[in-house]
Amino acid sequence: MADTIISSGLIIDGNLKADGSVRIDGQVLGRVQSSAAVELGPTSSVSADVQGQRVSVAGTVLGNVQASERVDLLSGARLTGDVRAPRLTIADGASFRGKVDMEAGHD
Amino acid sequence: MTEERARMSSVLGATGLVLGNVQGQGDFEVRGRVQGDIVLDGRVLVAGGGLVLGTIEAIQILVSGTVRGDLIAEEGVEITGSGQVEGNVTSPRVAIESGAKVRGHLRTGDDSPVAVRGAPDLRPAAEAAPIPVAAPPVAAAAAPVAAAAAAVPDGAEQRAAGGKKRRRRRRGGDRPLSVDANGPPTDAAGTAATHVDEGRKDTPPARPTRPSGPMPRAEGAGQVPPSSDGRPPRKRGKALPTFVKGARGHLRG
Numbered sequence: 001m002a003d004t005i006i007s008s009g010l011i012i013d014g015n016l017k018a019d020g021s022v023r024i025d026g027q028v029l030g031r032v033q034s035s036a037a038v039e040l041g042p043t044s045s046v047s048a049d050v051q052g053q054r055v056s057v058a059g060t061v062l063g064n065v066q067a068s069e070r071v072d073l074l075s076g077a078r079l080t081g082d083v084r085a086p087r088l089t090i091a092d093g094a095s096f097r098g099k100v101d102m103e104a105g106h107d
Numbered sequence: 108m109t110e111e112r113a114r115m116s117s118v119l120g121a122t123g124l125v126l127g128n129v130q131g132q133g134d135f136e137v138r139g140r141v142q143g144d145i146v147l148d149g150r151v152l153v154a155g156g157g158l159v160l161g162t163i164e165a166i167q168i169l170v171s172g173t174v175r176g177d178l179i180a181e182e183g184v185e186i187t188g189s190g191q192v193e194g195n196v197t198s199p200r201v202a203i204e205s206g207a208k209v210r211g212h213l214r215t216g217d218d219s220p221v222a223v224r225g226a227p228d229l230r231p232a233a234e235a236a237p238i239p240v241a242a243p244p245v246a247a248a249a250a251p252v253a254a255a256a257a258a259v260p261d262g263a264e265q266r267a268a269g270g271k272k273r274r275r276r277r278r279g280g281d282r283p284l285s286v287d288a289n290g291p292p293t294d295a296a297g298t299a300a301t302h303v304d305e306g307r308k309d310t311p312p313a314r315p316t317r318p319s320g321p322m323p324r325a326e327g328a329g330q331v332p333p334s335s336d337g338r339p340p341r342k343r344g345k346a347l348p349t350f351v352k353g354a355r356g357h358l359r360g
Contacts, residue, residue: 003120007133010117014127014143020120030127 003036008043015048022052024059031063038067042076055085057094064098116149121156128161135165137172144176155189168198170207177211 003020006012010026017033024032025041031048032038038052044059055067058074065071067085075093082099090096116133119125123139134150137157144161145151151165157172168180170190178184180198188206195212203209 003118004123004139005116005118007116009132010129010135010147011131012125012127012129014125017124017126018120018139019122022120022123026117026131 002039004034006044008041040077049081119157153190162194 002023015030070087073094153172183200
């Protein structure tokens with residue numbers, strides 16, 4: 001269970017930052033930053049950059065996604081923005097519009 | 108607690124930081140830090156170690172951590188022994204546990220702005236049948252308020268009048284009133300107690316008697332003479348000059 005959970009119905013009008021894992025099912029109208037795993041659930045919506053160690057996206061992201069380990073775009077994900085991570089998976093049914101940078105060494 | 112946490116649908120971890128406002132529905136537990144307002148249709152728990160710098164508006168608020176901002180709850184606010192609140196608390200029900208630190212105004216009961224919304228629905232229903240019965244208590248409740256309100260200007264007038272009377276009476280040379288002249292310090296203390304109307308009524312009579320220390324002595328001197336013939340005149344002569352000189356000296360200075 002994630003340290004920080006933003007459940008559906010909750011709206012954060014600002015930035016969210018944490019050292020622990022983050023699970024978001026609600027809405028964040030700002031950046032999400034974590035040094036651990038970031039899980040964006042099917043009902044989630046983030047309208048700014050997302051940064052984490054591992055980022056899995058099942059919801060909607062309007063911004064760049066950056067991970068030091070990997071990014072997973074799950075089915076149902078809608079990402080409009082660039083992905084920057086050494087590993088990237090895009091599941092069937094995921095929507096993605098943006099550039100990918102998998103070059104190692106960044107960050 | 109497991110059930111409690113299951114209900115606490117949203118959690119901000121101990122390392123979590125929110126820069127901005129939080130709103131929406133559901134329960135929200137803050138173990139980390141929120142720099143912004145929280146407006147929630149649900150319960151907000153500021154856990155021990157949690158910090159909120161902003162206003163919290165929710166149905167229920169439980170504070171075990173620190174809040175610097177106002178608390179407005181539709182149902183209730185609870186501040187545990189480890190809780191710290193710097194801000195105004197408004198809620199129909201407020202519970203503050205021993206050890207809690209609260210700095211701000213507390214507004215509880217039905218007259219709180221939050222509760223007013225629901226109040227008209229409840230009161231008419233209860234008073235609809237016994238209108239005549241319900242009316243008296245309202246009037247009775249209003250009466251003391253009016254009396255208290257009236258007492259404030261009266262007290263102020265009495266002070267102002269008292270100041271004038273003192274001067275007149277001093278000129279007249281009445282001792283009991285010159286005793287009042289020693290009153291100014293009591294007035295200063297009386298102004299400090301402006302918030303307590305009834306207390307103010309009580310204090311003025313009580314304090315004049317204390318400063319009237321000189322008077323009891325004078326009376327005592329008068330009573331003493333019958334017991335011993337030679338001493339009374341000496342005491343009068345000694346006592347009066349010292350007080351008069353001291354009093355006049357202060358007044359003139």
